[in-house]
Amino acid sequence: MPELPEVDTLRVSLARDMPGRRIKAAAVTNGRVVRRHKSAKDFRALVEGRTIKSVERLGKYLVFGLDNASHLVVHLGMSGQLRRAKGPREPKPTHTHVVFTLSPAGELRFVDPRTFGELFVSTPPEAGEEPPLSSFARLSIGGDGLDLRRRVPELAHLGLDPFMDQIGWDRFAVITRSRSTALKVFLTDQDIVAGIGNIYGDEILYHAGLRPARPADSLSSVEIRRLHRSIPEILSDAIKYGGSTLPDEQFVDPDGKPGTYQEHHQVYNREGLPCYQCRTPIERITLRQRGSYFCPKCQS
């Protein structure tokens, strides 16, 4: 499933050429991907004729700002892709569910074999009305995250975004100390920290030297500082490599290029293989039905 680094790879790429383009038409061939709207027709009416002003990201959501202050929000689900095309003559990948015809030229296509992804248009709240913001995000002391949540109420509940919200380790400690859940579950709960999933949860905990099953409230100050530092470090590293593309999943950038960070995974999906640091075989445990990988020697 695409996580923050994959979605950010799309953001950076699309921010280069989408702002200033007008959505001439939106063809929806699978209504399931616009399921928040009454019909595909309703969705189309909200985007057609609008000009894209900006491309942002919060957690695993990609957010296109439109010229009437509404936002087109995209979630890739398990296997979603956003692909650029020069025009209608370019062959469509199977499972293309939405095609945006852009002006002056080009198309943006939403492709999703498993159809867990979705697109919706968010209309801004009335003046003076504030959506219920995440109490964790409220602890942030800077960044654009709170502003984006105020503009897109559907995302207001999202927990701290490691790049859109700024939070010092001391405030982060207030959160870890308030939770007794396993660290892996804590990190991948989108209402606490937004954007981290199974892969980066494991990689961050390895980097921080912490076992995935450790209760969040059992961390010492030194350990909290290490975890707080590892989150942006691992995620920025993954963004540098264009995210991870696993053999059974299909993440690619808007031009169809896969990421290469999977070549740098230290523990994810490496059960039984030697740790790159200490040669101890990597172990796998199950937490909330998801496999978690760790080194029993490097992580405590």
Ligand SMILES: [Zn+2]
């Ligand atoms: Zn090790």
